[in-house]
Amino acid sequence: MSRLSPQLNRINSLLAFIHQNIEQSMSVHDLAAQSCWSRWQLQRIFQELTNKNLAKYVREQKLSRAAEQLLDGKMRVTDIALQYGFNSEVSFSRAFKQHFGLAPGAYKRRGDRQGISAPMVLMDNPRSQTQRMIEVRIESRPAFKVYGVAGQIDNLYTPQADFKLKVPSLWRSFHQLYPMQSEGLTGVVDTLNIHASGKLNYLAGSQQLSEASEQLQCWNVPQQLYAIVSHTGLIQDLAATIDWFIHQWLPESEYQGVDGYELECYPENYQPQSPSATMEYFLPIQK
Structure with a gap:
């Protein structure tokens, strides 16, 4: 530290x-x-x-x-x-x-657990050189659908992982199909159906779309209890925030991680290369 x-x-x-x-x-x-x-x-x-x-x-x-x-x-x-x-x-x-x-x-x-704030903790993250106080929310979210472009990515801990290249590529493909879609943007990481190679399925899409097509898949995200952390900064530093969330915050919390759909939720007009941009990461948990 x-x-x-x-x-x-x-x-x-x-x-x-x-x-x-x-x-x-x-x-x-x-x-x-x-x-x-x-x-x-x-x-x-x-x-x-x-x-x-x-x-x-x-x-x-x-x-x-x-x-x-x-x-x-x-x-x-x-x-x-x-x-x-x-x-x-x-x-x-x-x-x-x-x-x-x-x-x-x-x-x-x-x-339902709604509006609950976990105790504020210190994020001292050497990977992103971040030191700040951070508050994690605990919320239950109802089931919903996300329509988007899907592909396979390496998990966070794979040596020389490709997700920093694959995830932006999937988002570019989505925005080529829907260049004006800026609401409800959601990245979904499927940790339930892991491939034998260790790769994960990832969907780049929106909760605001309502029809699938040859280019778009529809994923049904079930009702789930989440721990929610905000990430402020460049999007390429999100991996360091997730690493802190899983390895430091979760073991010291009152909750247990579960396999499910992890979510990246982006606000309208999100600028991924802005040091002041803020998005939220949703981690499935149980009490």
């Missing part, structure tokens, strides 16, 4: 304190006492390094852990509210609905 800046190291330690004591009541004043900064300094530096408001982050973590316990179905709403430092079930339900859009009971009945 490379040397962290003093600020990043201090914020990383503060996050560890927050996560270890998430059931306790904690104010910005309490958290400032754990750092070397005043309340104003801590809030400014936390916002700068995480792009998050400190008080809002603590509340989101409390509500996300509470949502997990609701779905586990072993505790009453009142007990969960008190466990995470809310004064009453009423105040907890109000905060829960504001964050998730549903009251605790309705969220539990729906049964």
Whole structure:
């Protein structure tokens, strides 16, 4: 691991304190006492390094852990509210609905993990020379279809892997067929049906198309629970983000990876060679 800046190291330690004591009541004043900064300094530096408001982050973590316990179905709403430092079930339900859009009971009945934020962690990735705080979302997505151009690629860990050449080639083929299609762009990596050679099937396409053709295949992506990480930077550095996601974040999380369809989701007008471009990678998981 490379040397962290003093600020990043201090914020990383503060996050560890927050996560270890998430059931306790904690104010910005309490958290400032754990750092070397005043309340104003801590809030400014936390916002700068995480792009998050400190008080809002603590509340989101409390509500996300509470949502997990609701779905586990072993505790009453009142007990969960008190466990995470809310004064009453009423105040907890109000905060829960504001964050998730549903009251605790309705969220539990729906049964899907939506809007849950895993604890923020430090990405210290020597492959991409990246050091930043990163937050992973946990979401269940319904089944959907992707229409696109398919081909075979080497997996991430094949020596002299060809995916950095094959994947852009498949996207060029797709855009030649649909030059104006910029919405719903999705790359799908099939880790269920691995070839004897170790190669994977990859589909470059869109969720917004509705018809297959001689050039396009239709893949049915089933309902799945995902861990979702954002990648900011050049698209050729995505492999380093995925490597960190699988080898560092996943083993330390509360989740287990499963075979399925990994997704690359690109926003409209995505610029793959822009250092500020951001897309999301979806990793199939189970609790």
